[in-house]
Amino acid sequence: MATLIRFTHQMGATMAVIKSDDRNSWEIDYAQRVNPELMTRLLHQAVPVLKWTNWRITRVGPGMCESTLPLAVETTNQHGTHQAALISLSADYTGGMALTTLLTGTPLTGIHRGSPDESASLWLVGMDVKYENPSTSHLRGVSRVDPKTAQRIRTRYFAGQVVLATISVEFWSESGERVAVAVMRYFAQATKRLLEHRVGGDLSPMTKLNLKTSARIIAGLRSMTDHSTSTTITTSDGKRLRLDQSHDKVAAGTHGLLQAQRLQKVLPQLAAMVGARTRHCDQFLKSIGGIEQLVLLGAGLDMRPLRCVDQLxxxxxxxxxLPVMLAERQHVIDLLEAECGGALRAPERYQIAVDFLQDDVGQRLRDHFAFSDTAVTLVIYEGCSMYFDEDQNRRLLTSIRQRLKHPASRLWMDCVTPAVISEGTSDPNIHEFVNQMELIGEKFVYGPADPEAFLRSCGFVCASNVSAQEFLGSIDPTLGEYRFVVGGRDVVELGER
Ligand SMILES: C[S@@+](CC[C@H](N)C(=O)[O-])C[C@H]1O[C@@H](n2cnc3c(N)ncnc32)[C@H](O)[C@@H]1O
Incomplete structure (x- = not known):
């Protein structure tokens, strides 16, 4: 079992070294970040099986953690002893917590709230547990990192380097008998450093998984929406296939479906919001006569090119x-293709691997042999604007705007209101949803106060601006916090190259 716990840490803006915050004394760190009550509560939220077993952290100190795994109906086997796998589970979190205490001032994302930009990641890469005696009482787990190892962990982590730490956890019965001893091996590094290799780099399987999460969740949510309006795709031999829940389910996978269900419980309007955006954007695409190019910015697992094949x-x-996402996308399309015997009807498609944070995306488009500035183009920027700050969004869209030279070319995008970001809406479920997104490393950071002014600042004229509430004709104000906007070319040209 591999467990992901991610840490957040302030990083110097210009330096590679991760700076330790010297103002954080142990007392402050204990009070704000790692005390047993807080960590037990947060871990119960993040890892439901810990709550189910009533596993608890009872004591922490610098480089040390003590926990209890109660002997209870939920945790015993047929012999009335602890289930061995639960002892391993306890070892995972007891050792991980001992490691956590060493990263002073560093909140855990996935556990504490924190920006993904500032986060660090930690997960278990291996374990060796020796079960020495039957566990017939509440089980105390104790992990102490020796001072030399603790110093090495701190030094490497705060230098931005990979940490591979071997940490022991011993388990003791109430009568003082040693029940088990576990040797745990953890990987840890600042997330920002991990993501530096997003494009073209060699990513760990866990980092790849994280990069695919948001697109899988969206596919999972799409699979929950009302598909009475769903379209069909037609194979070249005339076979009709419904592009409906089952296809979105393929794209989401078990992981995406589960995460989508989890978030839907937090914000019950979520699937309706994703359904509305899908429909609004599909309708807009179909309304454009003579479309020649479709650009999907942050394409994820959006199967629109197949769904709207008749128009495209x-x-x-x-x-x-990102490359890892494009590979996943191609994998899903290959599955769909196999489903219809290799006869899937689709427009001509090209994948372009980019990192919005590093690349001049308009330039990348211009450099592509198949792209033409002067063709009628629809650019869809769906489910992305909230994850980038205002400047990052503007830089991307301004660069894209330069590549739209046909008067009929358009940009479609969705955005949230600023109240969603600042927790100022009247619906607490929205704030809990945003909180949950942050915990999985998908922090919402931007919603334009005036979408039309924002589009103008990128060189577009706003042609349409509607909320999900208006679009669905709903009275639910929560749907009013989500908007769909369309930008056209400005009459004033922006120094196009
Ligand atoms: C929430 S998903 C939306 C996917 C798709 N547009 C949809 O609506 O189903 C966000 C997408 O942005 C992509 N993304 C995130 N960060 C990116 C970056 N720095 N550069 C390029 N794409 C990025 C993700 O890989 C993901 O596919």
Whole structure:
């Protein structure tokens, strides 16, 4: 079992070294970040099986953690002893917590709230547990990192380096008998350093998984929406296939479906919001006569090129995303293709691997042999604007705007209101949803106060601006916090190259 716990830490803006916050004394760190009550509560929220077993942290100190695994109906086997796997589970979190205490001032994302930009990641990469005696009482787990190892962990982590730490956890019965001893091996590094290799780099399987999470959740949510309006895709031999829940389910996988269900419980309007955006954008695409190019910015697992194939046959689709996501996207499309015997009807598609945070995306498009500035182009920027700050969004869209030279070319994007970011809406479920997104490393950071002014600042004229509430004709104000906007070319040209 591999467990992901991620840490957040302030990083110097310009330096590679992760700076330790010297103002954080142990007392402050204990009170704000790692005390047993707080960590037990947060870990119960993040890892429901810990709550189910009533596992608790009872004591922490610098480089030390003590925990209890109660002997209870939920945790015993047929012999009335602890289930061995639960002892391993306890070892995972007891050792991980001992390691956590060493990263002074560093909140855990996935556990504490924190910006993904500042986060660090930690997960278990291996374990060796020796079960020495039957566990017939409440079980105390104790992990102490020796001072030399603790110093090495701190030095490497705060230098931005990979940490591979071997940490022992001993388990004791109430009568003082040693029940088990576990040797745990953890990986830890600042998330920002891990993500530096997003494009072209060698990513760990856990980092790859994290990068795919948001797109899988969206596919999972799409699979929950009302598909009475769902379309069909047609194979070249005339076979009709419904592009409906089952296809979105393929894209989401078990992981995406589960995460989507979890979030839907937090914000019951979520699937309706995703359904509304899908429908609004599909309708807009279909309303454009003579579309020649479709650009999907952050394409994820959006199957629109297949769903809207009738409108897009003869056009060229450019799918832009991080390489790991594009590989996943192609894998899903290959599965769909196999489902219809290799006869899937689709427009001409090209994938372009980009990192919005590093690349000049408009330039990347311009450099692509199949792209034309002067073709009628629809750019879809769906489910992305909230994850980037205002400047990052503007830099991306301004660069894209330069590549839209046909007067009929358009940008479609969705955005949240600033109240969603500042927790100022009247619906506490929205804030809990945003909180949950942050915990999985998908922090919402931006919602334009005036979407039309924002579009103008990127060189677009706003052609349409509607909320999900208005679009669905709903009275639910929560849906009013989510908007769909369309930008056209400004009459004033922006120094185009
Ligand atoms: C919430 S998903 C939306 C996917 C798709 N547009 C949809 O609506 O189903 C956000 C997408 O942005 C992509 N993304 C995140 N950070 C990125 C970056 N720095 N550069 C390029 N794409 C990025 C993700 O890989 C993911 O596919």
């Amino acid at each position: 046959l003869g056009s060229t689709v450019f799918e832009l995303d």
